[in-house]
Amino acid sequence: MSHIQHHTMAVWVVSLLGLFFTLPGYAITYHAGLEDSEWHAKSSALECRLWQPIPSFGDGVFTIKAGEGLHFYLKPGNSRMAPGVGKISAESPSWKPSVDAFDITEVDVIDDLVPVTVKPPYADMMLANLNQGLIPMITSRDDVAAGYIAIKVGVSSVNFQHAYADYARCVSNLLPVNYQQIARSTVFYPFGKAKLADDVRDQLDLVIRYMKADKRVSRVVIDGHTDASGDKKANINVSRLRANLVTAYFKRAGISSKRIVTRWHGDKYPTLPNDTDENRARNRRVTIRLDLE
Secondary structure (H helix, E strand, O other): OOHHHHHHHHHHHHHHHHHHHHOOOOOEEEOOOOOOOOOEEEEOOOEEEEEEEEOOOEEEEEEEEOOOOEEEEEEEOOOOOOOEEEEEEEEOOOOOOOOOOEEEEEEEEOOOOOOEEEOOOHHHHHHHHHHOOOEEEEEOOOEHHHOEOOEEEEOOOOOHHHHHHHHHHHHHOOOOOOHHHHOEEEEEOOOOOOOOOHHHHHHHHHHHHHHHHOOOEEEEEEEEEOOOOOOHHHHHHHHHHHHHHHHHHHHHOOOOHHHEEEEEOOOOOOOOOOOOHHHHHHHOEEEEEEEEO
16 A cells, blocks of 8 residues: 555544544543442531542542532543533433433533532432432533533442442431531520520530531630610629620530630620610620631
């Protein structure tokens, strides 16, 4: 075969490959098979994480944080997904071909280290698909002009159940609030009272539980307040008693006094004018603030 013939065939092969890689509907597919499907779980009171290494791609991660819903995200290695609108679907594995593939929703793909994030309720649907033995699949579009080929990334249900059981136990013990939701708390009091009611104790227990779980919390600041009823000295004493009783509750629960700042202000800092019964009730309070390191 002549040099010209070799060159012509090479050009033809390259052209054919280029056509193949840009055909509509073609995508490079990444997902673990029977022999290399692994799942891992990591647990804490603040976050439960369940993830699978996806061979030659990166990781597919389910995560639920305290006070939030379930999210799923892709964390690729060197693979680049075309920005734009992608698709989430569920497919049958090769060993379970009886279920037809179906679409779940569209998803935004961004040019970032984490190109895809799936929020509730679709992340929950993906997890349910895995429990049914299906493969949740995320497909990005192609953009040949920008150097992107369509990519399909799936997470396999093989070896899923053991790690999922660890994840489910974590979720059952997950705190119901995050820092933003618990950083500022207020306890209200009937007129002239300082005793901690049962519902107040429940509220304080949640703050204490959070302090013990989140090692970033350096201190709790407890401030006692009253309304403007009564004289100034009596109000100072009542606000001191209210703040000190809350402080004592924290100490009995195991919070070190070094992490507690206790203050009292009488009626000096009302949140509302003391001109109605409702407003005065809002001013009779102890505020609890968590500070991070």
